[in-house]
Amino acid sequence: MIVLIKIVLIASLLAIFYQDQKERMVDWWFFLIGAIGLAILHIQKIGFLQFGIHISMNSLCVLLCLLVVASYTKMKIPTYKFTEAFALGDILFFCMILVSFGTMNFMILLSFGMILSLILHSVLKKMKGYKIFGAVPYDILQREYREKNIISEEHTAPMAGYLAIFFAGVLLIHWLGFYDHLYLM
Numbered sequence: 001m002i003v004l005i006k007i008v009l010i011a012s013l014l015a016i017f018y019q020d021q022k023e024r025m026v027d028w029w030f031f032l033i034g035a036i037g038l039a040i041l042h043i044q045k046i047g048f049l050q051f052g053i054h055i056s057m058n059s060l061c062v063l064l065c066l067l068v069v070a071s072y073t074k075m076k077i078p079t080y081k082f083t084e085a086f087a088l089g090d091i092l093f094f095c096m097i098l099v100s101f102g103t104m105n106f107m108i109l110l111s112f113g114m115i116l117s118l119i120l121h122s123v124l125k126k127m128k129g130y131k132i133f134g135a136v137p138y139d140i141l142q143r144e145y146r147e148k149n150i151i152s153e154e155h156t157a158p159m160a161g162y163l164a165i166f167f168a169g170v171l172l173i174h175w176l177g178f179y180d181h182l183y184l185m
Contacts, residue, residue: 002044020159038097054106057106061107073086
């Protein structure tokens with residue numbers, strides 16, 4: 001059963017990466033599948049009480065991160081809204097990984113994941129045609145929204161997709177036995 005959960009979890013993380021890179025939109029149920037899989041694996045390792053403590057501490061970390069992003073966005077670009085700086089998929093991804101790891105590992109992995117996302121996006125952006133899977137034409141509503149709000153793909157990064165690949169790698173490293181302390185506080 002656990003092996004099936006791991007396979008489905010990796011598949012959902014890869015699907016998040018693929019959709020976010022290709023369409024800049026991810027189906028919400030991939031995040032739900034990922035959260036359920038991560039929660040089951042986390043609870044199995046440490047139990048319900050410790051799991052609740054980890055979720056509450058991780059929630060505070062994510063709220064602090066979102067508050068910093070909101071403050072920075074408002075300070076640098078007063079006309080932008082928070083939803084233009086942070087997409088719904090990114091917030092859903094944060095909610096998904098809230099249930100994933102112990103607090104210290106969560107903070108470390110989230111920090112490294114965001115730094116590596118920035119580096120990866122910068123490198124891919126400098127390359128000609130940096131879309132890994134190619135562009136898909138947006139539907140009329142999304143195109144109108146982007147044109148109306150002056151948001152273009154050149155100004156946004158598929159952060160949830162990059163983080164999904166990073167966390168898939170972290171989980172694979174853990175499952176292969178190279179790092180055993182993923183769920184500790």
